[in-house]
Amino acid sequence: MAPQELLRSRRSDYHETLPSDQPQTVIGEAVRKLRMAIMRGDLVPGQKLVEADLCRELAISRASVREALRALQADRLIELIPNRGPFVAKLDLRGVEEIHEVWALLTGKAVARFSQIATADDLAELDLTIQRLKKAVKKRAAIDQLSATNAFFGYILDRCENQVLVGFVSSLVLQVNFLRAQSLRQAGWGLRCIAEIEAIAAAIHSRQPDAARQATERHIGSACTAAKQFASDQDIGPDANAQSAHAAANI
Amino acid sequence: MAPQELLRSRRSDYHETLPSDQPQTVIGEAVRKLRMAIMRGDLVPGQKLVEADLCRELAISRASVREALRALQADRLIELIPNRGPFVAKLDLRGVEEIHEVWALLTGKAVARFSQIATADDLAELDLTIQRLKKAVKKRAAIDQLSATNAFFGYILDRCENQVLVGFVSSLVLQVNFLRAQSLRQAGWGLRCIAEIEAIAAAIHSRQPDAARQATERHIGSACTAAKQFASDQDIGPDANAQSAHAAANI
DNA sequence: CACGCAAAGATTGTCAGACAATTTTTTTCG
DNA sequence: CGAAAAAAATTGTCTGACAATCTTTGCGTG
Numbered sequence: 117m118a119p120q121e122l123l124r125s126r127r128s129d130y131h132e133t134l135p136s137d138q139p140q141t142v143i144g145e146a147v148r149k150l151r152m153a154i155m156r157g158d159l160v161p162g163q164k165l166v167e168a169d170l171c172r173e174l175a176i177s178r179a180s181v182r183e184a185l186r187a188l189q190a191d192r193l194i195e196l197i198p199n200r201g202p203f204v205a206k207l208d209l210r211g212v213e214e215i216h217e218v219w220a221l222l223t224g225k226a227v228a229r230f231s232q233i234a235t236a237d238d239l240a241e242l243d244l245t246i247q248r249l250k251k252a253v254k255k256r257a258a259i260d261q262l263s264a265t266n267a268f269f270g271y272i273l274d275r276c277e278n279q280v281l282v283g284f285v286s287s288l289v290l291q292v293n294f295l296r297a298q299s300l301r302q303a304g305w306g307l308r309c310i311a312e313i314e315a316i317a318a319a320i321h322s323r324q325p326d327a328a329r330q331a332t333e334r335h336i337g338s339a340c341t342a343a344k345q346f347a348s349d350q351d352i353g354p355d356a357n358a359q360s361a362h363a364a365a366n367i
Numbered sequence: 368m369a370p371q372e373l374l375r376s377r378r379s380d381y382h383e384t385l386p387s388d389q390p391q392t393v394i395g396e397a398v399r400k401l402r403m404a405i406m407r408g409d410l411v412p413g414q415k416l417v418e419a420d421l422c423r424e425l426a427i428s429r430a431s432v433r434e435a436l437r438a439l440q441a442d443r444l445i446e447l448i449p450n451r452g453p454f455v456a457k458l459d460l461r462g463v464e465e466i467h468e469v470w471a472l473l474t475g476k477a478v479a480r481f482s483q484i485a486t487a488d489d490l491a492e493l494d495l496t497i498q499r500l501k502k503a504v505k506k507r508a509a510i511d512q513l514s515a516t517n518a519f520f521g522y523i524l525d526r527c528e529n530q531v532l533v534g535f536v537s538s539l540v541l542q543v544n545f546l547r548a549q550s551l552r553q554a555g556w557g558l559r560c561i562a563e564i565e566a567i568a569a570a571i572h573s574r575q576p577d578a579a580r581q582a583t584e585r586h587i588g589s590a591c592t593a594a595k596q597f598a599s600d601q602d603i604g605p606d607a608n609a610q611s612a613h614a615a616a617n618i
Numbered sequence: 619c620a621c622g623c624a625a626a627g628a629t630t631g632t633c634a635g636a637c638a639a640t641t642t643t644t645t646t647c648g
Numbered sequence: 649c650g651a652a653a654a655a656a657a658t659t660g661t662c663t664g665a666c667a668a669t670c671t672t673t674g675c676g677t678g
Contacts, residue, residue, distance in 0.1 A: 141449055142632065166658070177633045179430050182660095186434050190441025198392055199640055199659060214531040218473070225472055280465040284535055393661065417629070428662045433631090450630060450669050 146174050146184035154193050154204060155293045161206040161348060165194070191290055205291070212292065212347045216340035219288045220333045223269060226276040226285070227316060227332045228325040234275065239321060242271055246310075246317060253306035261300055261309070262293070268313060292343055299342035312338065397425050397435035405444050405455060406544045412457040412599060416445070442541055456542070463543065463598045467591035470539045471584045474520060477527040477536070478567060478583045479576040485526065490572060493522055497561075497568060504557035512551055512560070513544070519564060543594055550593035563589065 150170075153159045170181045185202050188194045195203045207215070230238070245268040252260035266289065273282045299305065312335040319328035401421075404410045421432045436453050439445045446454045458466070481489070496519040503511035517540065524533045550556065563586040570579035 144449075168658075178659095179433075179634095180632060182430075183433055183437050186437035187441065190438065198395075201641095201659065211530075214529045217529060218531045218535065221472065221476055222469070278465045278468060279462075280469045280539070284469065288531070419629075429630095430663095431661060452630060452670095 142176050143180050143183045143187070146176055146180060147187045149174060150184060150188055151191070151193060151290065155290070155297065157294050157297070159204045161204050161294070163204045164200075165202040165204065167201065191287055193290065207291070207295070207347050209344055209347050212295065212344050213340060215288050215292055216336055216343065219285065219292075220336035220340075222281055222285050222288075223273070223336060224329040224332045226269075226273050226278075226281055227320065228329040229276050230272045231320040231323055231325045231328040234320060238271075238275060242268065242317060242320070245271060246313060249313065250310055253310055256306070258297065258300045261306060262296055265309065265313070295343040295346045296339065298346040299339070302342055302345070305342055308338065309335075393427050394431050394434045394438070397427055397431060398438045400425060401435060401439055402442070402444060402541065406541070406548070408545050408548070410455045412455050412545070414455045415451075416453040416455065418452065442538055444541065458542070458546070458598050460595055460598050463546065463595050464591060466539050466543055467587055467594065470536065470543075471587035471591075473532055473536050473539075474524070474587060475580040475583045477520075477524050477529075477532055478571065479580040480527050481523045482571040482574055482576045482579040485571060489522075489526060493519065493568060493571070496522060497564060500564065501561055504561055507557070509548065509551045512557060513547055516560065516564070546594040546597050547590065549597040550590070553593055553596070556593055559589065560586075 167178055167181050171178050185194060185196060189196045193205050195205055245264060249264035252264050273285055316328055316331040316335060319331050418429055418432050422429050436445060436447060440447045444456055446456055496515060500515035503515050524536055567579055567582040570582050
């Protein structure tokens with residue numbers, strides 16, 4: 117009955133996928149660990165969390181756990197239901213679609229703008245991330261692939277001079293990363309991903325903001341299709357306290 | 368030295384501007400009060416908050432205050448700086464622009480979609496909110512004007528079937544509401560606002576998604592211009608611990 | 619008299635322990 | 649077996665503490 121033997125340290129952040137914040141406080145660290153656990157899939161969507169258990173796992177006080185949970189709630193990674201406690205957020209098909217829709221909109225905007233203001237250096241830098249992506253795909257390294265994709269869009273977002281945009285996209289990515297990690301393994305997706313991203317890059321290179329935007333929306337659209345396959349189909353009625361205490365395969 | 372004699376109850380939510388959540392918990396209530404205080408301007412942007420004071424004002428424990436602050440941080444209404452405590456978020460010109468830019472993008476999207484799927488009833492309903500707006504402007508009731516504007520876009524957002532969109536827009540509105548409240552008083556803005564919103568409505572009525580989107584972006588664009596006049600120009604260097612302990616005019 | 623530095627005072631980060639209210643689980647009984 | 653009652657968990661909040669980290673105050677010196 118202890119479905120949470122996770123949260124190991126190994127802060128080797130091999131795919132610090134986007135979130136990079138305040139590591140100096142106990143709570144910040146707890147947030148980081150929990151985020152990781154969720155993205156990695158150690159914390160199953162829909163799963164109920166128990167504060168006391170988290171205290172033990174993270175070796176921190178309940179007050180700190182609760183603050184961390186509040187922060188996670190903000191990211192919509194967990195839900196805090198009054199008197200019932202925290203649950204790992206669950207995404208149904210609709211949710212996945214909604215997220216991808218907004219994601220596409222925002223990223224599309226960023227890409228369009230980037231294609232107008234990118235310097236030669238930017239373009240070169242961008243191409244490097246594509247090389248990285250190709251390598252990852254060839255090597256069938258799912259994590260690296262995710263990381264490289266994020267690097268590609270991350271680079272674009274960073275230059276686009278809008279922190280709000282960056283923040284929102286990061287938040288969205290955080291929410292679907294655990295699905296992306298799964299869908300990446302889908303046969304043939306790596307290649308398709310490369311093709312789509314190269315299309316985006318091509319449009320950027322030729323300074324066609326609108327084409328770039330459309331290519332981006334296409335890409336995220338197919339990412340959505342892929343992700344939906346892994347979203348909780350079994351989203352049965354009331355609450356369906358989904359378990360699966362298989363918390364084993366986690367160093 | 369007690370710049371925080373605020374947070375009176377008066378939950379007469381006359382302009383429950385958008386946030387409507389869990390009122391059943393002490394912390395939820397605290398969040399609500401603090402949000403109000405910020406939007407109302409009782410809590411000045413840049414102001415440093417002291418946990419102990421908030422405890423007294425809100426009559427709750429420090430643990431609860433801290434949880435509430437975490438939640439507020441998520442909305443970017445306050446900043447939590449490690450070891451220095453919470454500060455009321457401050458928006459510089461750039462920040463205001465960024466927010467409005469994303470706001471325009473998201474709302475534009477929502478409006479465009481709405482104009483495609485709106486039923487006759489929807490259109491009628493929408494017109495009602497415009498009537499409300501006109502009345503508020505005629506009456507020079509700034510608060511009601513804000514509220515009516517929010518109702519207009521709120522109606523649209525609600526029908527557009529994307530919770531993520533709604534959530535993001537709400538968050539953005541929350542962040543600039545205190546500026547909007549000020550800029551609304553600007554001479555002539557009421558009329559302009561009506562004109563712009565009617566333009567949007569017209570485009571929606573004639574089912575022209577793209578025109579509707581553009582009208583929306585225009586509207587939010589001028590809202591941005593208006594808001595910028597009240598953003599912290601005096602955004603001097605390091606931290607500029609802006610005070611103004613004028614916490615008086617608050618029932 | 620400005621300036622720097624150390625002592626004193628505030629304030630934050632975190633923890634431990636308590637307790638009533640509420641939810642969940644178990645036991646008991648018709 | 650299913651409903652009602654009793655027992656066990658769990659959450660919401662509070663109080664009190666204490667070390668670590670700011671801030672402010674006060675003082676000595678060039």
